[in-house]
Amino acid sequence: LRQGIAEVIYGAGKTAEQIAGIVEAMKKRGQELVLITRMDPEKARHTEELLKQKFEDGAGFRYFDGTGIGICGDFPEKDGVGTIVVATGGTSDIPVAEEAALTAEALGNQVERLYDVGVAGLHRLVAHMDTIMSARVIIAIAGMEGALASVIGGLADCPVIAVPTSIGYGASFHGVSALLSMLNSCASGVSVVNIDNGFGAGYLASMINHMKG
Amino acid sequence: LRQGIAEVIYGAGKTAEQIAGIVEAMKKRGQELVLITRMDPEKARHTEELLKQKFEDGAGFRYFDGTGIGICGDFPEKDGVGTIVVATGGTSDIPVAEEAALTAEALGNQVERLYDVGVAGLHRLVAHMDTIMSARVIIAIAGMEGALASVIGGLADCPVIAVPTSIGYGASFHGVSALLSMLNSCASGVSVVNIDNGFGAGYLASMINHMKG
Amino acid sequence: LRQGIAEVIYGAGKTAEQIAGIVEAMKKRGQELVLITRMDPEKARHTEELLKQKFEDGAGFRYFDGTGIGICGDFPEKDGVGTIVVATGGTSDIPVAEEAALTAEALGNQVERLYDVGVAGLHRLVAHMDTIMSARVIIAIAGMEGALASVIGGLADCPVIAVPTSIGYGASFHGVSALLSMLNSCASGVSVVNIDNGFGAGYLASMINHMKG
Amino acid sequence: LRQGIAEVIYGAGKTAEQIAGIVEAMKKRGQELVLITRMDPEKARHTEELLKQKFEDGAGFRYFDGTGIGICGDFPEKDGVGTIVVATGGTSDIPVAEEAALTAEALGNQVERLYDVGVAGLHRLVAHMDTIMSARVIIAIAGMEGALASVIGGLADCPVIAVPTSIGYGASFHGVSALLSMLNSCASGVSVVNIDNGFGAGYLASMINHMKG
Amino acid sequence: LRQGIAEVIYGAGKTAEQIAGIVEAMKKRGQELVLITRMDPEKARHTEELLKQKFEDGAGFRYFDGTGIGICGDFPEKDGVGTIVVATGGTSDIPVAEEAALTAEALGNQVERLYDVGVAGLHRLVAHMDTIMSARVIIAIAGMEGALASVIGGLADCPVIAVPTSIGYGASFHGVSALLSMLNSCASGVSVVNIDNGFGAGYLASMINHMKG
Amino acid sequence: LRQGIAEVIYGAGKTAEQIAGIVEAMKKRGQELVLITRMDPEKARHTEELLKQKFEDGAGFRYFDGTGIGICGDFPEKDGVGTIVVATGGTSDIPVAEEAALTAEALGNQVERLYDVGVAGLHRLVAHMDTIMSARVIIAIAGMEGALASVIGGLADCPVIAVPTSIGYGASFHGVSALLSMLNSCASGVSVVNIDNGFGAGYLASMINHMKG
Amino acid sequence: LRQGIAEVIYGAGKTAEQIAGIVEAMKKRGQELVLITRMDPEKARHTEELLKQKFEDGAGFRYFDGTGIGICGDFPEKDGVGTIVVATGGTSDIPVAEEAALTAEALGNQVERLYDVGVAGLHRLVAHMDTIMSARVIIAIAGMEGALASVIGGLADCPVIAVPTSIGYGASFHGVSALLSMLNSCASGVSVVNIDNGFGAGYLASMINHMKG
Amino acid sequence: LRQGIAEVIYGAGKTAEQIAGIVEAMKKRGQELVLITRMDPEKARHTEELLKQKFEDGAGFRYFDGTGIGICGDFPEKDGVGTIVVATGGTSDIPVAEEAALTAEALGNQVERLYDVGVAGLHRLVAHMDTIMSARVIIAIAGMEGALASVIGGLADCPVIAVPTSIGYGASFHGVSALLSMLNSCASGVSVVNIDNGFGAGYLASMINHMKG
Numbered sequence A, B, C, D, E, F, G, H: 001l002r003q004g005i006a007e008v009i010y011g012a013g014k015t016a017e018q019i020a021g022i023v024e025a026m027k028k029r030g031q032e033l034v035l036i037t038r039m040d041p042e043k044a045r046h047t048e049e050l051l052k053q054k055f056e057d058g059a060g061f062r063y064f065d066g067t068g069i070g071i072c073g074d075f076p077e078k079d080g081v082g083t084i085v086v087a088t089g090g091t092s093d094i095p096v097a098e099e100a101a102l103t104a105e106a107l108g109n110q111v112e113r114l115y116d117v118g119v120a121g122l123h124r125l126v127a128h129m130d131t132i133m134s135a136r137v138i139i140a141i142a143g144m145e146g147a148l149a150s151v152i153g154g155l156a157d158c159p160v161i162a163v164p165t166s167i168g169y170g171a172s173f174h175g176v177s178a179l180l181s182m183l184n185s186c187a188s189g190v191s192v193v194n195i196d197n198g199f200g201a202g203y204l205a206s207m208i209n210h211m212k213g
């Protein structure tokens, strides 16, 4: 992360030992905040132990249940221009949403969460019209039919970053249905990142939210 | 069509001569209404001529511009229970919508058209809330991201027949994006027919609309 | 479920604790019947224990072996207009079929099961001609080549809801073969729901079966 | 064709000049029967002219309208063991069926045609039960949902060669739907050739029909 | 299996209890030979125990290591007309090959095995030219590039049944590469069954090998 | 276009008459700038004639050769915050690039074009390092392997909007290769729009470029 | 082309005027040999005329019928180390083969052509065993099942560059079948270029053939 | 491996017993170096034990952690002409890279490793310009967007063998994204092997690197 505020480790293919080692190196370089993504609870517990051996304060490691994310250090001050709204279609999309939200927070952004506002229950979304209209960037996260991005894109006038998720079964094809849906959005201002890529959406949202006029 | 009211000819792979011949045979058998789908204007003009040679009144043939549909005979009385609403996401979906609507009308149904009410402009859809809530069956037709079916399915309490269309470009993959989107709909009461299959949707809607309690 | 008779919990991504919690909340709201889908036996056992701790009568929880379905409360009176027939191509399709059948029963429908009547043994299907001809709605469930929907659609005059299943191997591609087959059905009156979506089919069938003339 | 009775030219990528040239060479080598597949009417007319210039009797060239097939010479005696039945789901499949049937006839087989007996109208198929049960080999040809092969395979006890056709639209994906359906057939004794490959099916059927006990 | 000689149970989705129960029922009906496919060693062991409890001779159950196949009863006399050759491209294809070979043997055929004769080492195939030329039917089994079917089809004059296998990695896509390769074979007389469908190939080969002239 | 500055007509499925009619209506509503995309030269010529009949100044219509774009009215003042860079991998991508660039210009943005700087000739890209580093938003447009987005995303610190194009042959699959490549970009700050969707990219870039600090 | 001997113009998306212009510029820079690929006969004729207006000798332009290739200037001396063999499965693959062969010749290589030696007629291939064994690089070109690359790769000990072609129909999917087949080749020393990319294969073969020991 | 220097065993589908048996047979035939690929640590440990029972020196077996590769015997002298560079986009690609590098070393080549030089951080690649420009063959290995092959192919003048890896998530589709990207490379001199096929790339690179001028 060039912005210097936070460093991110992609935890998926790494052992607890490797992760703890990278955290140690980063901390020694003076990095204040380190975010680790895609870590299952077991690996997180093991990483925590290792960090406790390496640092008196365990490098300030905390694990966010049900998100796959661990963080070492304190969140920075919120220096973004406006608010980033993170919306999901269902509750199963929350891990991806938290990856986006925590990334954005780690990069100094005010984040508002709107979870489980999928289009099959439009009233839940409409109830949050104010939040949507006052956002500076919106991250729309959905699996299955992925219609959320289009509906939000049609309502809001700010950039919408769409994140398809692999949630679903059958013809959702592990996120392909939502991905195609989002790429075909008829609403202007919508762009798309990879399936389940909460980090990428949070990072891009932060970048836009930090642009000076 | 077992219901006896109308017969349908799938015009796509047939010559004007073949179509006129089948119409002639049907008329001779006493069939009052014949619907011909997927006929380009050129073929329609040629069929019309041939029917004028065969019948004094040209078998009552009329062609509906921009729909691919020709009809011989008069629409029957409307004996369905309620109204079938035919909604489209965009104006490019109208030919498929008319295939559905005219099929339903030819089978004796009251049809209400809601065209160009796609989810990127949700207000246009919401403006017709009454129509949606009072429908007995809704046919939701959309290409690109196909979100219309989910949104309508979430609002209405009646069966929704979703028709993906091949309208779009790039990652719409000739209707695949809309098809997957519709199959993955989180709204209950939604089922799907083949890409561009307006006829199938109109037929099924009529079947449901004629069910006695 | 708007119809108020039953509530459904999608159990796939939820823990036993979460499920028991939702059941508790629903029961407190006065909900009489709660259906839980996609629960493996282990999770069901655990849910049962938790419910026994929460309710004297264990909330009336019963688990249906080999179906993934648990039910709290008694089935309502059958107030649908006619009979819903649930047919499968093979015995491996039965879990999906039971999801459909139990959903329909939970919503107050008379259900008749025709299992293992696949088209490779047409005589088994033909032996039940009466059942097929007298159904108000038919749910046709099949994996592999998915031909059942077309054959039934050709025989019956009522709406046929086709459910492709992920049963099969090789070029069945986890339900894609059956899905495409069903979408391409040449029989009129057939529509399709997502692969393995027994619930969606049961719900839609109930909706149609409750329509007053 | 090793069997020496007939030679086949694949006409698709060849000019009339090339085809006439190959026919000439084959005739000079003493070949009595030459079959040319995949020739559009225009190319056939041009080939006919060229052959009239080369041979007094125009090499006995005849073109079969609506099949893409031209033949030079007389059909051989029927020396196969039994009858090859060629069945199609619809009328649009007939060109592929004729490619199969004429190939089989050119190789000395008795052929019986059962066209338009698709499973959406099962009674038309059942009306020909005798023909099906007495066949030595059956070629089942269908586009769209391709269910014909399974149904016939379930009824008959002889080898069934399934030919998917590219007939259809939308989710038929130019024959993929029928192909997958046929590969997944639950009926024993069914094998599959390439989409639209009437020639390959006719050749294999002849091979089997000429096997001595 | 209509031919009465053997019955086959598809073991993949069934428990040992279910399998033993079906075997028992078949034996009671007087069935002499029962073949069970797709049974892992653990399930086979368990089935064996259960059969020992039900029958004094354990119903004659034997399990063939590395093939997934169990058999109850003795192989019948070989009453087929000629020899069925079962050839594989590699050694990993052998389980599928044994499914084909044992099925054919259970149906009364003389089978000759040619394993690991893939086209990347053509000399191994050519060394068995005699076997290939004298076969009545050949089953060509291969994963990866699946070229074996074309090469054998080009050499032999008898029907070739091609079985793609899911062996491979990367762009083999679990058998799709081999499947497409085989469907596109330029050799005449080749037809294809589903990926890994050794049983289907063995059954069809037996059917052809039992045809009387 | 909500921003009021320009209106855009998607010309692909419309006749010249329809386009001229819409322009007329917009002009009557007081719209100063109208952009028409996806218009072939023939349709543009015809539209021009019709507009000359309707307006004395032909509504100020100009057609941009080789881009598919026509414009009525004058470009607005450039009121965006910084510069939008539009980069392409090859010369064949230019029509899509011009759709993006002209859209951005029509919405009041300073645009800089970097065409034919694909990664197979990295030096051409590196020669424009200054332009890349000083951009506020970059639109990276490429077909074939689509690597441009990743390389630019790795170099620049601003948002990169990636547009895959359908340029290529064989395994480019009409833009799928570039689309997947861009979705999988390892560079942060990259998001993707539909294949060939120059308009969408230009619109989103303008939105970001107009955000006040 | 860095090697300086020849320049190549990709003619597919260019007009005759553009091509003639580029040739003129190259010739002025002193380039002796210019190769133009993917030019249809009509465009070639027009280019020839334009070059005749620009150069007295028409820039030495010659068009190779049925290959899409035009050449300005004389082939250079053959300075490669050995011989490049260009083999095709069928006659329809020849245009791609000539693109490869002429590219290699334009770059100073000795080329030997082995056309129509597909694996369904292995004897034709085996008849050229000497040529295959003495090649320095082999380009194996095939559509349909693409088995040629594996068979040649198994026989030869030199690098084999496989070129899938889009020749075929049905399940050849415009070259996908051949592409997958070649990627999965079990023979060592085989690598693959894009579908129909004769130029790329010819260029790489020349590169290898010019490597000094 | 025909070159006689080394033999390779594909370990994926084999048991430790089978592997040890093959090693024993090869050693008895006098083979000095045996490479075993795709062996997990557990299987390697077991193989090691078995080899210790069979050979006093355990057949010289060593396992390379994190690569899946085991080797029996000493690496041969380096007799290749130049250096083979093995480059990867990320650290997760290293197992595939080591398969390529160790294969090349086992075949007598000088190998230089350039790991984690992906295009999202171009400076890391550019820092190794000398290595790239002086290579005789380059193996470019990358997952996700696979752009590395194009960038290296554009920089270097030697043959580039591209290896897509299955590393990634979402729209990487287990290596398909990288595969397509590499097949579409606009850089000349690039060819592709199967996803994750490090062995095939190492073998081909060695073949080229041993060609005498």
Ligand SMILES: Nc1ncnc2c1ncn2[C@@H]1O[C@H](COP(=O)(O)O)[C@@H](O)[C@H]1O
Pocket (backbone or CB within 6 Å): A001, A008, A009, A010, A011, A037, A038, A099, A197, A198, A199, A200, F186, F188
């Ligand atoms: N969940 C994620 N999805 C995609 N990319 C990520 C994710 N988490 C981290 N990254 C990226 O991976 C980089 C770190 O990768 P690594 O050096 O392998 O730990 C970060 O700088 C991010 O660019």
Ligand SMILES: Nc1ncnc2c1ncn2[C@@H]1O[C@H](COP(=O)(O)O)[C@@H](O)[C@H]1O
Pocket (backbone or CB within 6 Å): B186, B188, C001, C008, C009, C010, C011, C037, C038, C099, C197, C198, C199, C200
């Ligand atoms: N097996 C199923 N497949 C698809 N949807 C289901 C299934 N079971 C329940 N649902 C839907 O999921 C909703 C409950 O979801 P949840 O609130 O996540 O438990 C129900 O109202 C149904 O609409």
Ligand SMILES: Nc1ncnc2c1ncn2[C@@H]1O[C@H](COP(=O)(O)O)[C@@H](O)[C@H]1O
Pocket (backbone or CB within 6 Å): D001, D008, D009, D010, D011, D037, D038, D099, D197, D198, D199, D200, E186, E188
């Ligand atoms: N319609 C067809 N589809 C597939 N293969 C065909 C067809 N017609 C002819 N063939 C085959 O093509 C061979 C002749 O090809 P050719 O030498 O190119 O004319 C014949 O021997 C047949 O094997």
Ligand SMILES: Nc1ncnc2c1ncn2[C@@H]1O[C@H](COP(=O)(O)O)[C@@H](O)[C@H]1O
Pocket (backbone or CB within 6 Å): G001, G008, G009, G010, G011, G037, G038, G099, G197, G198, G199, G200, H186, H188
């Ligand atoms: N048939 C072809 N297929 C792929 N690439 C080609 C072909 N012909 C030429 N090229 C490449 O295209 C470049 C020229 O492209 P252009 O500048 O657009 O004419 C050449 O240097 C080659 O790298």
Ligand SMILES: [Mg+2]
Pocket (backbone or CB within 6 Å): A152, A153, A154, A155, A156, A157, A158, A187, A188, A189
């Ligand atoms: Mg918007």
Ligand SMILES: [Mg+2]
Pocket (backbone or CB within 6 Å): B152, B153, B154, B155, B156, B157, B158, B187, B188, B189
């Ligand atoms: Mg609803």
Ligand SMILES: [Mg+2]
Pocket (backbone or CB within 6 Å): C152, C153, C154, C155, C156, C157, C158, C187, C188, C189
């Ligand atoms: Mg029906």
Ligand SMILES: [Mg+2]
Pocket (backbone or CB within 6 Å): D152, D153, D154, D155, D156, D157, D158, D187, D188, D189
């Ligand atoms: Mg049968």
Ligand SMILES: [Mg+2]
Pocket (backbone or CB within 6 Å): E152, E153, E154, E155, E156, E157, E158, E187, E188, E189
């Ligand atoms: Mg043969």
Ligand SMILES: [Mg+2]
Pocket (backbone or CB within 6 Å): F152, F153, F154, F155, F156, F157, F158, F187, F188, F189
């Ligand atoms: Mg960047």
Ligand SMILES: [Mg+2]
Pocket (backbone or CB within 6 Å): G152, G153, G154, G155, G156, G157, G158, G187, G188, G189
């Ligand atoms: Mg070789």
Ligand SMILES: [Mg+2]
Pocket (backbone or CB within 6 Å): H152, H153, H154, H155, H156, H157, H158, H187, H188, H189
């Ligand atoms: Mg290069």
